[in-house]
Amino acid sequence: MPITLGKFGLRHCDLPTMMWNVAVMLRLVALDIDPRFKKPIAKSSYLLTTVLAACYFYVYLISMVWFVFVRCQATGDLYSALIVFSLAVASEIAVSKYAFILVNSGEVRNIVESYLACDNLPALSSRFTANLARTLKKIKTRALTFWFAIYANCFIYLLKPILMPGRHVMEDFFILYGLDPMFETPNYQVARFTLTGATIFLGHLTTNITAFHIMITGYTEAQLLALSDELIYLWEDIKKEHQGLPDDNRNKHYVLNKSLKKRLKEIIKRHIINIDLHKKVDQIFRGAIAVEFLLLVLALVAELLCGLKNTYMEVPFALVLVATDCWTGQRVVNACDVFENSVYDSKWENFDKSNMKTICLMYTMSQKTLTMSAGSVVTLNLACFMSINKFIYSTYTTLESALR
Numbered sequence: 001m002p003i004t005l006g007k008f009g010l011r012h013c014d015l016p017t018m019m020w021n022v023a024v025m026l027r028l029v030a031l032d033i034d035p036r037f038k039k040p041i042a043k044s045s046y047l048l049t050t051v052l053a054a055c056y057f058y059v060y061l062i063s064m065v066w067f068v069f070v071r072c073q074a075t076g077d078l079y080s081a082l083i084v085f086s087l088a089v090a091s092e093i094a095v096s097k098y099a100f101i102l103v104n105s106g107e108v109r110n111i112v113e114s115y116l117a118c119d120n121l122p123a124l125s126s127r128f129t130a131n132l133a134r135t136l137k138k139i140k141t142r143a144l145t146f147w148f149a150i151y152a153n154c155f156i157y158l159l160k161p162i163l164m165p166g167r168h169v170m171e172d173f174f175i176l177y178g179l180d181p182m183f184e185t186p187n188y189q190v191a192r193f194t195l196t197g198a199t200i201f202l203g204h205l206t207t208n209i210t211a212f213h214i215m216i217t218g219y220t221e222a223q224l225l226a227l228s229d230e231l232i233y234l235w236e237d238i239k240k241e242h243q244g245l246p247d248d249n250r251n252k253h254y255v256l257n258k259s260l261k262k263r264l265k266e267i268i269k270r271h272i273i274n275i276d277l278h279k280k281v282d283q284i285f286r287g288a289i290a291v292e293f294l295l296l297v298l299a300l301v302a303e304l305l306c307g308l309k310n311t312y313m314e315v316p317f318a319l320v321l322v323a324t325d326c327w328t329g330q331r332v333v334n335a336c337d338v339f340e341n342s343v344y345d346s347k348w349e350n351f352d353k354s355n356m357k358t359i360c361l362m363y364t365m366s367q368k369t370l371t372m373s374a375g376s377v378v379t380l381n382l383a384c385f386m387s388i389n390k391f392i393y394s395t396y397t398t399l400e401s402a403l404r
Contacts, residue, residue, distance in 0.1 A: 007020065007021065008021050010137060010140060010141060010144070013133060013136045013137040013139075013140045014119075014133070014136065015115065015116065015119040015136065015215075015219055016036075016116060016119065018136070018139075018140055018143075018215045019033075019034055019112055019115070019116065019215070020034065020036070022208055022211055022212040022215060023036075023037060023112075025204070025207075025208040025211075026208050026209070026212070027041050027042075027045060028045050028048065028049075028204070029045070029048075029049045029052070029098070029201075029204060029205060029208075030045050030046050030049040031098070031101060031102065031105070032105065032109070033101070033105070033108050033109060033112055033212065034109070034112055035109050035110075035112065035113045036116075051197065052197050052198070052200060052201035052204075053201060054197075055193070055194040055195075055196075055197030055198040055201060056091070056095065056197070056198040056201045056202065058176070058177075058194055058198075059176065059194050059195055059198040060087070060088045060091045060092075060198060061088070062177050063174075063175075063176040063177040064084055064085070064087075064088040066177040067080075067081070067084050067174060067175060067176075067177070068081045068084055068085050068088075071175060072084075077173075079306055079307075080173045080174070082302050082305055082306045083171065083173075083174075083302075083303075083306045083311060084171070084174050085302055086298075086299045086300075086302035086303045086306065086311060086314060087171070087174075087299075087314060089295050089298045089299040089302065090295065090296070090299035090303075090314060090317065090318050091198075091202050092291075092295050093206065093291075093292045093295050093296065093299075093321060094202045094205035094206040094209065095202075095205065096288060096291045096292065096295070097205070097209045097210075097288045097292065098205050098209060100284070100285070100287060100288035100291075101209065101284075101288075104284050107280070107284055108284065111216070111277065111280050111281060111284070112216075114277055114280075115216060115219060115277060118223075118270075118273050118274070118277065119219075121270065121273075124226075124227075124230050124263075124266055124267065124270075125230065125237070127229060127230070127233070128226045128227075128229070128230055131222075131225060131226040131229050132222050132223065132226040135218075135221065135222035135225050135226065136218070136219070136222050138218075139214065139215060139218030139219070139221070139222060140215070142214055142218065143211040143214040143215055143218070144211075146207070146210060146211060146214065146320070146324050147207045147208075147211050149320055150203060150206055150207045150210075150317065150320065151203060151207055153203075153313065153316060153317050153320075154199055154200070154202075154203035156313065157170055157199060157313050158170070158196060158199055158200075160313075161192075167183045167188055169182070169188075169191055169192060169195055170195055170199070176190075176191050176194065176195075179191050206321070210321070210324060210325075213281075213285060213325075213328065214324070214328055216281055217278070217281060217328050217329075217331075217332055217372060218328070218331070220274050220277065220278045220281075220332060220335070220370065221331050221332050221334075221335040222335075223270065223274045224271075224274065224332075224335040224336060224338065224339045224370075225335050225338060225339075227267055227270060227271060227339060227342075228335075228338045228339045228341075228342035229342070230263075230267055231267065231339075231342040231343055231345070231346040232342050232345055232346065234260070234263060234264075234267075234346050234347070235260070235346065235347040235350055235351075236347075237263075238256050238259050238260050238263065239256065241259060242255055242256055242259065253352070254352075257351060257352040257354070257355055260351060260355050261354065261355055261358070264355060264358050264359070264362075265358075267362075268358065268361075268362055271339075271362065271365065271366075272365075275365070275370065278332070278370045279370075281372075282371070282372055282373060285372070286372075286373050286374060286375055286376055287375060289325060289372070289373070289374040289375070289380070290374040290375030290377065290378075292321070292325070292374075293322070293325075293374045293378070293388070296318050296321060296322050296388075297388065297391065297392055297395075299314070299318050300315065300318050300319070300392045300396075301392055301395050301396050301399065303315050303318065304392070304393075304396040304400075305396060305399060305400060322385060322388060323385055325372070325380050326380050326381060326382060326384050326385035326388075327382070327385075328372065328380065329371060329372035329373075329379065329380025329381050329384070330380070330381040330382045332370050332371065332372060333369055333370070333371060333381055336366065336369040336370050337369070339366050340363070340366040340367060340369075343359060343362050343363045343366050344363060346359060
C-alpha cells in the first residue's frame, strides 16, 4: 500500500503513472479511461456512484428547483433563491464534464492509448528524456495543486456546519424538498447525509476530471518543449557525432546532412503525432468546456449579486476552475511559440537544400498554434480569462443596479 500511494507523489511523474493516478480515482465513480485496466470496474464503485449521484440529483436538481421556483416565490426571499441557484449552476460543471466523458468514453480510452503509445516511442536523446521528465514534473505539480485546492475548498465547506454550535448544514436557509422542518430528527440526518454525499461527488468529479485534462494537455506541452531543445542543439549534436571527420573531407557536408535528415524525420514525426493527439483532445473537451464556461459565468454573476459575505466559499471554487482551464490553454500556446522559435534557431543555414525544405515545412506547421477552445468559439488563454472576468463584472454591475 505505501508503494501504491507513493505513485501519486512527485517522484513518479512519467505519463503512464500519471494516467494510472487519474484512472484509479475515476474508476471510483464508474469511469474507465485507461485501456491498461483489464478488470471491470468493481460493483462497489457502481454502488457508490449511484448513491452519490442520487444525493446530487436530489439536492442540486429536485430540491433546487422546488426551493428557487416554489418556496422562494412564496416567501419572496430573492437572495436565498440566488445563492441556491448559483450553487446549483456551479455544481452542474462537474456533472456536465462527467457526462461528456461518459458519452465519449471509447474515444477517451483511444486517446489515452495513443498518448501512451507516443510516450513509448524511442527517446531522441538523453537530453530529450531529461527535459520531458522535468516538464512532466511541473505538470503533475500543477495538477496536484489544483487537486488539493479544490478538495480543501470542499473539505472546509463540509467542515463549516460541524464547527458551529447546534444543528447546522452548509446553507441553513436551503430547505431540501420533503424535509421541512429540516432541523428535526430524522429530517436533519437525511439532509446532512445527502448534502455531504452531493458535495463529495462534485468535489471528486471536479478535481479528477480537470486533473486528467491538465495532464493530457500538459504532455503535449512537455513534448513540444523537449523537441524545441532538440532542434536548438541539433546541428551541434550532429557535428559531435562526426567530429572524427577531418574538416577538409569533401564528403563531410554530405555525411552531416544525411545524419541530420534522419534526426529531422524523427522530430517532425513526433511533432505531427502531438498535433494530431492535441486536436483529438480539443475535439472531445471543447463542448464540455463551452458548457462549463457558460455555467461559470451564470454562477459567478449570481454569487456576486448575493454578496461575497454569503458566497465566499463558492466564488473561489468557480474562479479556480476558469483560471485553471485558461492557464492550461495558455501553457500549450507558450510551448508552441517556443517550438516555433526553436525551428528558426536550429542553425538551418548550415543545412543542405533538402533539409532546408524540411525545416521550412516544419516552420510553416509550427506557425499554426495549438490551442484549447470552448466550443470552437473562444480560445483558452489568459486574455480569455481577463475577458471573462470583465464580462462577469459588467453583467454584475448592470444587474445590481437593476435589482436596487
